[in-house]
Amino acid sequence: KAGVTQTPRYLIKTRGQQVTLSCSPISGHRSVSWYQQTPGQGLQFLFEYFSETQRNKGNFPGRFSGRQFSNSRSEMNVSTLELGDSALYLCASSQGAGDTEAFFGQGTRLTVV
Amino acid sequence: SQKIEQNSEALNIQEGKTATLTCNYTNYSPAYLQWYRQDPGRGPVFLLLIRENEKEKRKERLKVTFDTTLKQSLFHITASQPADSATYLCALAPSSNTGKLIFGQGTTLQVKP
Secondary structure, eight states, X not given: OOOOEEEOSEEEEOTTOOEEEEEEXXXXXXXXXXXXXXXXXXXXXXXXXXXXXXXXXXXXXXXXXXXXXXXXXXXXXXXXXXXXXXXXXXXXXXXSSTTSOXXXXXXXXXXXX | OOEEEESOSEEEEETTSOEEEEEEEESOOOSEEXXXXXXXXXXXXXXXXXXXXXXXXXXXXXXXXXXXXTTEEEEEESSOOGGGOEEEEEEEEOOTTOOOOEEXXXXXXXXXX
């Protein structure tokens, strides 16, 4: 079956702009989680969506938001970009339980200049 | 405060030897613990999952142990090969009804021929 697809793969944005990233999960998976990965902080949990509802949220400012559509596809948005938002953004698709594996996409590499 | 620590940032071993990676956590009571492999520029790939009531899990050359008293998991790769060179991440699943994972910083394993 098809894997998790994230688009775009690379993005360069200017400080103050906003950006929207997209994630298409594995068919049948209702949970999509988003993570930010940086060399200094590692993989940090942003939020989880399950059946179109945000089920968990990490410790990130309100500039980071997301949503999930009825077909389980998810988007995350970052407004008023800061240089520190430069990172690899990964989405993970799963059945939504702690005892099931997460399938990650290739990630979107965001660079803020 | 809650912490997940992987014993070292880098581990270098000779081909054929056993690599042992450590994951320690504090102020968590995870229901499950998972291990992932990540190659440069790619998303993490699931390797093994172990439940809080399991002591050990094996899959081919991989073995994971989980000691909830010590709050520690050990990840072993036996008969290591250069192709095993990658970053290995441990992740805690705080409960059964969420896809949220809390990741350690990772250990980069280098297997030399």
